[in-house]
Amino acid sequence: MYLTRFRINTGRVGARKLLASPQAMHAAVMMSFAETLTPTDGPRVLWRLDRNGNAATHLCIVSPYRPDLTHLVEQAGWPTTARWETYDYTPFLKRLNAGDTWAFRLTANPVHHIRRNDTEPTKRTAHLTPIHQLRWLLDRQEASGFKITEKAQDKQLAQGLDTHDVLVHGRRQLRFSKGGKGHVTLVAVTFDGHLQITNADAFRAALTHGLGRGKAYGCGLMTLAPA
Known part of the structure; x- marks a missing residue:
């Protein structure tokens, strides 16, 4: 790699x-x-x-x-x-181990599936608010071999809401033509924060396979820096 x-x-x-x-x-x-x-x-x-x-x-x-x-x-x-x-x-x-703590950056395309009633097929749609975008990332941390660091209570701007050491920012809507097959629209956001590795093999897979959708269009890549 x-x-x-x-x-x-x-x-x-x-x-x-x-x-x-x-x-x-x-x-x-x-x-x-x-x-x-x-x-x-x-x-x-x-x-x-x-x-x-x-x-x-x-x-x-x-x-x-x-x-x-x-x-x-x-x-x-x-x-x-x-x-x-x-x-x-x-x-x-290869040097990554469970228990290591790192600063991270990830640009991703947080989406979920919804439908208005039981008779309609599900439709993939973007999460638009930071709290739901963060929840999307938190839902994937266990399977991806990491855990986002939690803030001490005295560091939280709003107790019970600002609990994780991660900033969600840089939301942008990307709309472009895909080879004459119509237009593609996706929402990309950037996460900056700190995490601890819980499963080194799963975490290595996340770093090399990417997280979420939109990987061909600049989403899914997580990089690390010393905490």
Whole structure:
């Protein structure tokens, strides 16, 4: 597995086109691999856009193969002064153990299924409020091998409601055309917080397979940093 980070030159026309279309960005990411990538039950290519407070925008990629981002540098980077950084992710994944505590970032597409009455089929729809988006993540933590850290009572802004050490922010609605098959609309949000690993194998699977839906469009990738 490999972890790649590439800074996007947002002043370039090509960069703005990619940032405006998750479908175009997905295609550009997949062009980074010489290998033929077919759907399997194994690790997949995950990507995420991080827009930081200093106006820097980075593309993060986790992949089973080493990528070549030359085309992205030419289209959306600094061809003569900057490249990209790729790290061997496998040794880090192997060092993860139950009980470890990490800071994390995840961009995801929290959805649920609803229907108005018993005669209608269920319909997938996005969670729109932070409390329901957080509940979506909490519902997946046990199966994914982690537990989000809980806040001490004196750190809670509203006792009983602000109980977990996680910030839900950056909600954005993505709408784009999917290869002439109509439009796709999804809601993406970013979670920043702290977690503790409870099952290392399940957690490694979550890091390399992704969480939730919309993985082809910049959702599902969780990354870690020292707590």
